[in-house]
Amino acid sequence: MASDGEFEDDWLNSAEVLAVASAVETGTINSANPAITVEMDDKKRARSRSRSNSVEIIESTNPTKYLTPYDRFRKKSGFLSATDVSDIQWCAYKKLYKEIQGGGWIRASERVQSIVGDTGAQINVDTNKALAKEKIMDKGSAHHTKMEREMYDIADDREMEMEIYFDKRSDYYALWLHNCIVQLTTLAHQGRCREFGVRGLIDGQILQGDIDELCLDRKTGMVRVVDDKTRVDGKMPRYQNSNNKAQLMVYRKMLTHFPSFDWQAWLESCGINMNEHVSTPIVRQHMLQNGETDLRLCAILDRFKAATQIILENIDNVVELRYHCADGGTYIGKVEIEFDEREFKRYINEAFKFWHRGDYKGVDIEDGYFKCSKCEFEESCEWLTLQHTRAVEKNKKNKKV
Numbered sequence: 001m002a003s004d005g006e007f008e009d010d011w012l013n014s015a016e017v018l019a020v021a022s023a024v025e026t027g028t029i030n031s032a033n034p035a036i037t038v039e040m041d042d043k044k045r046a047r048s049r050s051r052s053n054s055v056e057i058i059e060s061t062n063p064t065k066y067l068t069p070y071d072r073f074r075k076k077s078g079f080l081s082a083t084d085v086s087d088i089q090w091c092a093y094k095k096l097y098k099e100i101q102g103g104g105w106i107r108a109s110e111r112v113q114s115i116v117g118d119t120g121a122q123i124n125v126d127t128n129k130a131l132a133k134e135k136i137m138d139k140g141s142a143h144h145t146k147m148e149r150e151m152y153d154i155a156d157d158r159e160m161e162m163e164i165y166f167d168k169r170s171d172y173y174a175l176w177l178h179n180c181i182v183q184l185t186t187l188a189h190q191g192r193c194r195e196f197g198v199r200g201l202i203d204g205q206i207l208q209g210d211i212d213e214l215c216l217d218r219k220t221g222m223v224r225v226v227d228d229k230t231r232v233d234g235k236m237p238r239y240q241n242s243n244n245k246a247q248l249m250v251y252r253k254m255l256t257h258f259p260s261f262d263w264q265a266w267l268e269s270c271g272i273n274m275n276e277h278v279s280t281p282i283v284r285q286h287m288l289q290n291g292e293t294d295l296r297l298c299a300i301l302d303r304f305k306a307a308t309q310i311i312l313e314n315i316d317n318v319v320e321l322r323y324h325c326a327d328g329g330t331y332i333g334k335v336e337i338e339f340d341e342r343e344f345k346r347y348i349n350e351a352f353k354f355w356h357r358g359d360y361k362g363v364d365i366e367d368g369y370f371k372c373s374k375c376e377f378e379e380s381c382e383w384l385t386l387q388h389t390r391a392v393e394k395n396k397k398n399k400k401v
């Protein structure tokens with residue numbers, strides 16, 4: 001069972017670690033990874049990093065590492081996504097490496113094959129592993145798109161798709177509010193809606209994301225957050241990863257804030273003039289077709305607030321993971337998870353520690369085989385190098401006693 005707990009040093013005494021240490025020492029495992037260099041000369045450049053009960057001084061030749069990950073990778077956009085929180089639960093090192101590579105949205109074949117980690121080590125990327133993962137993710141995306149098209153009765157015709165460019169930020173927010181109204185209306189009429197865009201403030205940080213599906217239970221009036229996952233083996237997973245839970249809990253938390261959140265104050269703080277009219281032609285046309293005659297942002301916000309207060313009044317405390325086959329999309333089964341405030345806070349704290357303080361760790365030893373063996377950064381991962389070094393030292397110490 002994967003542990004979601006804080007990192008503890010006790011595992012250094014485990015049989016697995018001691019076996020690895022022994023193998024490294026005797027040369028059975030020939031690690032090509034560069035050793036971590038600890039230099040104390042230039043104290044201004046040295047930095048301490050706390051990982052629970054351990055403190056390491058790690059020297060880097062990479063000047064950008066002195067910025068927090070948020071400053072390096074998210075300052076421009078000004079927000080974190082729900083997956084920016086949940087990915088930390090999988091492995092913060094992996095998240096960092098993917099960001100250094102340019103972000104997960106770059107196709108695997110176009111990503112750089114070598115990056116420099118925080119310790120200055122060169123990290124080689126196994127492109128074959130990245131390509132294999134991308135192939136699975138593409139199947140999942142195709143399944144998501146198919147379900148969305150079926151729900152909104154959209155023709156499966158790529159030529160019908162169009163990109164919308166905004167001259168003003170107010171137009172962007174107007175479209176988002178309008179889309180939410182349309183989706184909430186669909187939820188009320190059809191009992192479900194898909195790809196619902198949520199955003200909000202958690203501990204002063206803007207977070208946003210797209211919820212795969214909202215389902216309305218007409219008997220109780222409760223709305224449930226659902227996330228769809230695809231499985232290559234066509235079977236239910238044997239245990240739940242904390243990253244899936246974190247993603248769903250962030251969505252649910254943001255959704256519960258929707259009816260009461262002061263959207264006007266927030267939009268105004270973003271520099272939006274609420275009296276502006278929507279100016280993007282295609283968006284104006286769509287709103288008019290939907291019977292909206294007042295196209296000022298304040299009027300759209302009023303309609304949005306009314307919809308959220310009626311439809312999102314009761315959010316189910318249970319969130320749901322639904323599994324489908326990667327090939328063909330056949331339904332496999334579902335897992336229901338109770339929202340837990342303490343667990344949610346822990347996910348947020350760990351994610352914000354990474355993004356805002358640059359304080360992070362890699363996978364726990366018991367998850368190493370499951371997570372690292374599939375990871376494209378495994379060959380020269382700094383976290384694994386650090387664990388091997390520690391294990392060797394520990395083994396030497398134990399021999400001396």
Ligand code: SF4
Pocket residue numbers: 091092093094097362363371372375376377378379381382383384
């Ligand atoms: S090899 Fe393991 S510890 Fe390193 S980045 Fe990948 S998942 Fe994380």
